[in-house]
Amino acid sequence: MIKVSVIVPNYNHAPYLKERLDSIFNQSFQSFEVILLDDNSTDNSKEILVAYAKNEKATHFIINDENSGSPFKQWNKGIGLATGEYIWIAESDDTCDLNFLEEQVKALEQNDITVAKTIILTDNIKTEEELRNHFQFTYNTNSLKPEHFIDYCPIGNVSSVVFKREILNKESMNFSSFDIIGDMMFYFENFLEKKIVYTPTTNSYFRRKKDGLSNLSKKDINYYKKYFNEQAFLLKKISKAVPGEFNNQIKKRLTQRFNKIKNRLSFNQKISLTYLSIYINYLKSNKEI
Known part of the structure; x- marks a missing residue:
């Protein structure tokens, strides 16, 4: 049986693809399959992927006819195709050491989820x-609790994670309907109470983006609306899963996230119907927590 299913979701990451794919196919641990997914890239990603799709370990190579608009839909598609005992979602602009799978698989003998030490790449340079x-x-902690999701996403980058396929909660795979916090929803749906361990014996490398999903400074009001609605949904979900003593902390985070948006909006945006809908959802969510 194949030990690891490696899912590579790509969209317009041609400058990093060769480095990423070489870091996967040249692993010291070789019992894996690779699922190549392209979300209708407009750069030359497809030409690069075609060459790697010829490798015998590439079991799937799928190019979307239209862009899905969400990396999390690609995650979900890859998970549906995976046959390995373990799953690794290897984002196409990241990279890793060549002993990454070897060390992660060792750790999974005693755990459900392993998270490798993650070093930040800035301008293609590995930092400290x-x-x-x-x-x-x-x-x-050695297992995630609902309250660990109130203040932060507990795991910094999915590329650093390998997990057992058997822990997936197939009845709750709603994370792919989220455009912004799909990673947090994925961890919340699948990783709670599972045994998680940090692996310092290998490195994953995360490419820091100057204008990634988490950067709200240059977004429009429709993005802010989506961001707040998703954050409010998760906080309400957390409030139902934790003791009442956490409710004040959750309400505080809800207000902070609302103010984060409000403080970035112009006067004209604040008198729009879109802002009104954000405000109404804030009041409603505050009551429901």
Whole structure:
């Protein structure tokens, strides 16, 4: 049986694809399949992927006819195709050490989820800065609890994670309907109460984006609306899963996220119907927590 299913979701990451795919196919641990997914890229990603799709370990190569608009839909598609005992979602602009799978698979003998040490890439240069995985640095826990999702996403980057396929909660795979916090929803739906461990014996490398999904400074009001609605949904979900003593903390985070948006809007945006709908959802969500 194939040990690891490696899902590579790509959209317009041609400058990084060769480095990423070489880091996968040249792993010291070789019991894996590779599922190549392209979300209708407009750069030359497809030409690069075609060459790697000829490798015998590439079991699927799928190019979407239209862009899905969400990397999380690609995650979901890859999970549906995976046959391995373990799953690794290897984002196409990241990279890793060649012993990454070897060390992660060793750790999975005693755990459900492993998260490798993650180093930040800035301008294609490996820095000395480590991406914070809050389950380790903040919560010091060996299993995720609902309250660990109130303040932060507990895992910094999905490329650093390998997990057992059997832990997936197939009845709750709603994360792909989220455009912005689909990663948090995925962890919340599938990783709660599972045994998680930090692996310092290998490195994953996260490419820091200057204008990624988490950067709200240059977004329009429709993006803000979607961002707040998704955050409010998750906070309400958390409030139903934790003791009442956490409700004040959750309400505080809801207000902080609302103010984060409000403080970025112009006067004209604040008198729009879109802002009114955000405000109404804020009041409603505050009551429901």
